[in-house]
Amino acid sequence: MTGPATGHEADRTGLPDVGGKDAPQARRPRVQKNVTTALGLDICSERYPVGSVLPRESDLCEMYGVSRTVVRESLKILATKGLLHSRPRVGTVVCDKAEWNLLDAQILEWMGPRIQDLDLLGCILETRRTVEPVAAEFAAERASVQEIADLEAAWTRMRDAGTDTEAFTRADVQFHEILLKASHNQVFRQLSSIIHAGLMYSLHRSNEVIDHRDEALAIHRDLVEALRLRDKAAARAASHRMLDTAVRDLAPALRGRRQDADGA
Amino acid sequence: MTGPATGHEADRTGLPDVGGKDAPQARRPRVQKNVTTALGLDICSERYPVGSVLPRESDLCEMYGVSRTVVRESLKILATKGLLHSRPRVGTVVCDKAEWNLLDAQILEWMGPRIQDLDLLGCILETRRTVEPVAAEFAAERASVQEIADLEAAWTRMRDAGTDTEAFTRADVQFHEILLKASHNQVFRQLSSIIHAGLMYSLHRSNEVIDHRDEALAIHRDLVEALRLRDKAAARAASHRMLDTAVRDLAPALRGRRQDADGA
DNA sequence: TCCTGTATTCGTCATACTATTTTTGAATTA
DNA sequence: TAATTCAAAAATAGTATGACGAATACAGGA
Numbered sequence: 001m002t003g004p005a006t007g008h009e010a011d012r013t014g015l016p017d018v019g020g021k022d023a024p025q026a027r028r029p030r031v032q033k034n035v036t037t038a039l040g041l042d043i044c045s046e047r048y049p050v051g052s053v054l055p056r057e058s059d060l061c062e063m064y065g066v067s068r069t070v071v072r073e074s075l076k077i078l079a080t081k082g083l084l085h086s087r088p089r090v091g092t093v094v095c096d097k098a099e100w101n102l103l104d105a106q107i108l109e110w111m112g113p114r115i116q117d118l119d120l121l122g123c124i125l126e127t128r129r130t131v132e133p134v135a136a137e138f139a140a141e142r143a144s145v146q147e148i149a150d151l152e153a154a155w156t157r158m159r160d161a162g163t164d165t166e167a168f169t170r171a172d173v174q175f176h177e178i179l180l181k182a183s184h185n186q187v188f189r190q191l192s193s194i195i196h197a198g199l200m201y202s203l204h205r206s207n208e209v210i211d212h213r214d215e216a217l218a219i220h221r222d223l224v225e226a227l228r229l230r231d232k233a234a235a236r237a238a239s240h241r242m243l244d245t246a247v248r249d250l251a252p253a254l255r256g257r258r259q260d261a262d263g264a
Numbered sequence: 265m266t267g268p269a270t271g272h273e274a275d276r277t278g279l280p281d282v283g284g285k286d287a288p289q290a291r292r293p294r295v296q297k298n299v300t301t302a303l304g305l306d307i308c309s310e311r312y313p314v315g316s317v318l319p320r321e322s323d324l325c326e327m328y329g330v331s332r333t334v335v336r337e338s339l340k341i342l343a344t345k346g347l348l349h350s351r352p353r354v355g356t357v358v359c360d361k362a363e364w365n366l367l368d369a370q371i372l373e374w375m376g377p378r379i380q381d382l383d384l385l386g387c388i389l390e391t392r393r394t395v396e397p398v399a400a401e402f403a404a405e406r407a408s409v410q411e412i413a414d415l416e417a418a419w420t421r422m423r424d425a426g427t428d429t430e431a432f433t434r435a436d437v438q439f440h441e442i443l444l445k446a447s448h449n450q451v452f453r454q455l456s457s458i459i460h461a462g463l464m465y466s467l468h469r470s471n472e473v474i475d476h477r478d479e480a481l482a483i484h485r486d487l488v489e490a491l492r493l494r495d496k497a498a499a500r501a502a503s504h505r506m507l508d509t510a511v512r513d514l515a516p517a518l519r520g521r522r523q524d525a526d527g528a
Numbered sequence: 529t530c531c532t533g534t535a536t537t538c539g540t541c542a543t544a545c546t547a548t549t550t551t552t553g554a555a556t557t558a
Numbered sequence: 559t560a561a562t563t564c565a566a567a568a569a570t571a572g573t574a575t576g577a578c579g580a581a582t583a584c585a586g587g588a
Contacts, residue, residue, distance in 0.1 A: 031573075056537060067574040069333070072538090076337045080344040088538040089582040103367060103454050120450065126402070127451040134394045186384065187391040187458060190367050194451060295540075320570060331541045336571085352571040353549040 035064050036074040037110070043083050043094055044110035053091040054084070081107055103190060108197035115201055122254050124198030129243050131191060132176070135183035136223060136239035140232040143182035150178050151224050159217055168207050173199045175220060182227070206249035215245060299328050300338040301374070307347050307358055308374035317355040318348070345371055367454060372461035379465055386518050388462030393507050395455060396440070399447035400487060400503035404496040407446035414442050415488050423481055432477060433467045439484060446491070470513035479509060 039060075042048050055063065060071045075092055078084045082099040086092040100107060108115065115121060139147075154175040161168035176199060177192045206212050219242050226234035303324075306312050319327065324335045339356055342348045346363040350356040364371060372379065379385060403411075418439040425432035440463060441456045470476050483506050490498035 069336075069573060072333075073337060073340050076340050077344050080341045086538065087582080088580070089536055091537065098450075098453075101454070102450055103365075123449045123451045126398075126449055130395055130398045134390075138390070185387045185390055186362075186366055187387045187455070189362075190365070191451070333540060350571060351549080352547070353569060355570070
């Protein structure tokens with residue numbers, strides 16, 4: 001009531017956005033989300049390395065200028081994603097990366113370019129080569145007309161992107177996500193997030209070369225055509241060709257994939 | 265345990281008052297976890313169908329006899345898993361199943377036998393047929409000696425299970441999880457949970473037939489041998505044979521997989 | 529060496545207040 | 559009168575605060 005905007009001078013520092021400035025309606029939208037994101041970024045960027053202990057909850061409250069409720073719920077979210085593990089007296093520790101939910105879209109976003117660590121880019125490419133041709137085959141016999149239309153729409157957006165590499169890549173990623181959905185296999189669809197992340201960091205570069213774009217356009221069109229004709233073999237073949245170009249374009253980025261065959 | 269006890273009036277532990285009987289060491293272990301599990305079960309069992317709104321938080325507090333803190337953090341966990349979505353004034357609604365994180369071990373556990381709905385069993389089998397042979401191939405060239413030893417240990421447990429179908433199935437599932445891990449592909453490893461769930465509900469039946477068990481034992485041994493020899497082709501072949509028997513055994517259970525080609 | 533007590537930290541509870549959004553209903557207009 | 563607009567109200571999740579309980583690592587004594 002009567003908006004006493006003056007109170008709460010609690011300096012909510014640490015958050016990436018707006019500063020103190022007691023501007024007009026300094027509405028604070030989703031404090032929760034901001035804290036979760038800040039902590040998630042700090043963990044994924046190894047600012048809090050694996051095995052390390054986070055500041056205790058009351059300290060985090062001070063650091064971010066929020067209540068313990070918010071901090072705890074944020075920690076709960078991150079724990080659910082496999083990043084953290086809290087225990088009384090010992091504190092909140094960062095889990096081993098093997099427990100991270102790598103298929104979580106937010107984690108992948110927080111990792112950003114670090115996705116190249118951990119062999120993730122290579123793993124994702126292997127996964128695509130394993131799954132996508134099969135998904136294309138399934139889509140050939142199961143895709144709805146609506147889904148095929150959506151695929152074509154994505155293709156059109158690719159074609160019309162012109163010199164906008166960003167837009168081209170976005171449409172390209174959407175194409176692959178629709179394809180996975182059109183496979184009508186729920187497990188495949190769960191892979192959308194990680195393939196999305198992998199594509200975003202690999203397509204962007206290869207799509208900068210105009211020749212590659214034309215080639216990609218042609219192959220994508222072939223795939224849509226194969227789906228329309230319900231031609232499983234052709235769909236699979238088109239997907240294979242697509243991935244061959246991906247392997248070729250990513251070869252330099254994957255230089256020296258490490259073979260950590262030995263136990264740590 | 266597995267107490268169905270889906271009753272909402274469940275006898276929560278230790279009400280604030282009337283604490284009359286201080287039971288043995290039953291204390292109250294993990295109130296949080298209990299509430300989360302109860303809500304998760306109620307959602308996965310469609311007691312709260314997709315699109316329905318849950319009771320408001322204060323009501324849930326009464327129903328489970330816990331504080332709002334616990335209820336909220338439980339809801340937060342379930343929301344992170346994609347089951348729920350909360351908004352002020354409107355309440356907490358159950359998300360569409362397409363948003364559920366099907367690779368989450370807990371969700372799969374909560375679904376229990378309902379895993380047969382939604383075509384999940386079929387999807388999992390398709391995923392196995394797509395991924396496992398490739399994983400076996402990768403494992404042939406990347407598995408550590410320790411991992412191969414672990415695989416053999418699992419195989420030994422299968423062999424020595426005798427008439428204990430439960431133990432045999434458990435070892436069988438472990439075998440496949442180790443195999444995925446040995447592929448040294450982090451994305452493949454994330455599929456462990458769902459393959460685990462799929463196997464638990466399919467192997468158990470097929471392993472009841474003694475002939476199938478002997479056959480399975482032989483094929484699993486062949487796979488281990490192939491890994492030891494670093495023979496990719498043989499590993500892939502063994503995996504394929506394994507899955508062929510799985511398809512054969514599951515055929516009756518998958519009767520009439522529905523082809524929902526149309527958009528719902 | 530083993531045991532016990534203590535300090536620290538997360539886990540839970542309780543209450544109050546804020547923010548957001550749906551709903552309602554009155555005022556306005558065609 | 560009927561439809562429209564807009565502002566006030568009601569309801570619910572979101573946040574803040576403070577207190578206490580429970581679990582456990584650690585230190586000190588037997």
